Amino acid sequence: MTLDANLHGDVLVIALHGQLIVGNRQALKQRVLDDIEAGTRKVVVDFANTGYIDSSGLGVLVSLAKRLRELGGDLRLANLNADLRTLFELTKLDSLFQIADSRDQALASF
């Protein structure tokens, strides 16, 4: 998994390439925590190029969202494929996250 991070105004957009799983989840977590430390409060994770996520990947998203909300911000998700949507529905995490159909929609939601 690799990630591209870009600022759109005050929103950090992270595009993931590859699976978000136990072996690489720390890379995403550390990147976002570093940006939170630097003042970022709004984050969009774009899953357009991600096939699947495991429970560790889901856990990192939950953890980061919790941290951002404590600071008055949020982490929102975009471009989930049908499998990822199913994962979020099965785990009921679709009720915890704001999920947008596109990156633009996620950006506009802030």
Add this chain to the structure above:
Amino acid sequence: MVSTSALDFRIPSDLGQIEGIVAQVVHRCRECRFDARLLSLNVPVALTEAIANAMLRGNGEDVAKEVRIRAEVSEVRLVVEVEDEGEGFDLDACAEDPTTPENLAREDGRGLFLMRTLMDEVVQVEGSSHVVRLTLRRR
């Protein structure tokens, strides 16, 4: 006649190796014409969970300890056994529901739930507390 092919891996408890093993099992399932959804969701997620669980909880992240993954794939089903070198555990004792309101915001606790949800059967192999068997019927 049903033809079955087998895969057998022994790998150190290195989380970075999981994706490659999973890809090989998925590839074999694809050759046996498993449904696309099983190949893109059920098999990779459940197998990742099982191997990660063996490395992290079974072997305590000790890279000197190995995980063995044996997969039998046919046009009827996939059966995977994941074995670690740990002390063993009681699979039935791990029944907490991560979807309840009090558990929803927890960072952990979804691995076994996903395995059970995405596979047809998840059991401990009889007589061994550190071998988990996952079964998925082809459809």
